[in-house]
Amino acid sequence: MASLERQLGPKGFTRDPLAMEPWLSDWRGRVHGKAAALLSPANVDEVQAIVQLAAEARVAIVPQGGNSSMVAGATPSAAGDALLLSLRRMNAIRSLSPEDNVAIAEAGVILSDLHEAAARIGRRFPLSLGAKGTARIGGLISTNAGGTQVLRFGTMRSLVVGIEAVLPSGERFDGLSALRKDNRGYDLRQLLVGAEGTLGVVTAASLRLVPAVGARAVAWVGLAGPPAALTLLRRLEAATGESIESFEAMPANALAAVLRNIPGTRAPLAGTHEWNILVEATAPVGAPDPVDALTGLLGAAQEDELIEDAVVAASEAQAEALWKLRESIAEAERVDGPAAKHDVSVPVSAVPDFLVEARAAVEKRFAGSRVLAFGHLGDGNIHFNVQPPVGADGAAWLESEGAAVNAFVHDFVGVRGGSLSAEHGIGQLKLAEFARTAGPVRLHALQAIKRALDPLGIMNPGKLVPPPA
């Protein structure tokens, strides 16, 4: 410990409880841990030195970026013997290449900073999510982040073209070279994406950029239900190629919660509709504005009675206002009190039936509970939240029913071939449910890989990989 303190200096090493405190709990304040020290290396050499010393001393390391995990994936255990390894000082964008369409960003770069840097060279990094001002590249990679543009560009996995990491052995993996094609064996980059820091510390990445957006069109659609929504999505995709970037679905009760609880919001359409869709289409610089095409397609859909009503934003301010409705759902829900939340996915074609059947099944099994389900319809990813009965003590209901609700929802998803973690990961909050549902084949393979690359078990223990029985 003294050796680390000397090597890292005062900026890179602290045991001061006040300095450590903000980073020892997850951002939603559900899990509180302890750490032997907070290490903040300035470069990959220092990360290597830390991992090597930790390996020698058999001390656990918990990597942390923006600490915005939804599953407490970056919060140390309460034992207090682990080293909290913050990547926040490693926040350089090492290079930006418009020729390669690649940015090399260190793990501590904040997502919105990368957005701005890419825009300055006429490109963009096509992954965005609510926490973009907090979440950092290393965490976004380690959790294979999703967000609102997966429909067109995929998750983080498909945007990572190179990785630099320090492996649990203390060796440095130099995989930054941005090769679009490289068939030299098992793809270690892909293995580190979504590994939640359990196979090593991602220190930097080469990330794919795409042309800047020239124009975007944002529309709000009211329609009867998810089957019509899916038909609309496929029709828009067929007619516009890959210009549809977002296709977010919200039921009437989600929109109502936003209008009720978020100041300054107003209903985008005159009537109410069982389901609402937010659509965004984009076009590159120099190409025709997608607004005419989208307006025409939605008009035709209304004539065909596929949809009930629609409005296309006439200005950037209107577009922002529509997006705010979607992005405020989580906040609006919090105002209404606690809920049992689930981040699940099923095959896209199964979403319509799933939404109807899961809601009915849950509300029947848990009397008085109310389902509020919304999400990324085109990705098959539903944020499926179960609210306590009206008038119930929410916290007490969650305490007594939460685990049963979680198991019920996860099993419902599981038998339909779905996932209990579409985009948030496993961390520690979903570990027990993952262990319960994963099945032996997947569990054995994960445990074998973990053991192979981290035989000492020092990298983010207690996260993602259920311990062998």
Added chain:
Amino acid sequence: MASLERQLGPKGFTRDPLAMEPWLSDWRGRVHGKAAALLSPANVDEVQAIVQLAAEARVAIVPQGGNSSMVAGATPSAAGDALLLSLRRMNAIRSLSPEDNVAIAEAGVILSDLHEAAARIGRRFPLSLGAKGTARIGGLISTNAGGTQVLRFGTMRSLVVGIEAVLPSGERFDGLSALRKDNRGYDLRQLLVGAEGTLGVVTAASLRLVPAVGARAVAWVGLAGPPAALTLLRRLEAATGESIESFEAMPANALAAVLRNIPGTRAPLAGTHEWNILVEATAPVGAPDPVDALTGLLGAAQEDELIEDAVVAASEAQAEALWKLRESIAEAERVDGPAAKHDVSVPVSAVPDFLVEARAAVEKRFAGSRVLAFGHLGDGNIHFNVQPPVGADGAAWLESEGAAVNAFVHDFVGVRGGSLSAEHGIGQLKLAEFARTAGPVRLHALQAIKRALDPLGIMNPGKLVPPPA
């Protein structure tokens, strides 16, 4: 063995030397192996039974699909104790879903058959390559195949959304559910892609489909060199979004070889140019034909003197004729005799300098040798072939100089952050060079993963993973 013979029946089991013979050599006839038996299971249950028996008996398994590997990745060793496991009878397309944009295809499905099936439901599977009439899905996945549409759609890795496989333990991994988002730990599907059958037998996959092509425009461009080509590519991409699917670069000597050696071909442009580019742009059904946009952009590029000349195909027959020029290069080269061939990649922006510098360095180091380099410019993937001096005995030259040429080219690529295998894989033909150049970190990680998932070492031994020193 008798038990396998009984279980698989006469269609699924043979030791007849005549029946086995076509599958014991790689398709280019460079490597000849032997096998204890040729097993042709009809379904995944039979594959599981085979792997379980092989594990018990500690017998090696060599999975094989279309046997079109460029690196003898599906050819057994000469020892003769391995079981050759053909997936060719498992050739069902289990489902095609236009709602999910997913096809579930068994490992033995021939690529062109999948193309046709997707077309019948108004979709397409956007991966194509010269061997499409021979190559099969399992092999395309296990080698992370590339081809001519990687620029837009990525390699096989980005098209695989689900995998069913039999692991070396004999366990079945049921990962076919086509979830666009699934963050349950290390991505076993991605680990099996490009694993060359060393971590298990892929038996089926869920594959991404995209909307059918409504119209395509194919152009041939003459220009001064790779820097102009790269500028042109970025200009076309910026102006047309993602409609540019192919951007293939060929130097004058590659085109000359085709015109000289392939009957029925003719020069697409009046003059000769140092470099030639084949461009393909597509548009979905209902969208404007890309021919006008491409014609306009190429006209402007010629006015700007970025390019020297260009022709846009006026008919599908002309488009096919242009593609034939590109696809005949390998055949044209073979007529000219043997060459030391390399399938390398560097970052896209490094391609122009690489082409000039590598050619000069090789032709200087190996007196009289002639470089013929062509390929997927937009992917940074160059097929870099070194022909013997004019008048030399080609075979003898290769025998004496081939290994030195390979090492020289691979080292030249390596110091530029490139890969010695862009799309063909490692197999057995590149194993020694991979072992020599991979470096300890990558090697240790690969060996650890291999040991973890295949502790008995029965899955395609001698391929991809260099044995520990």
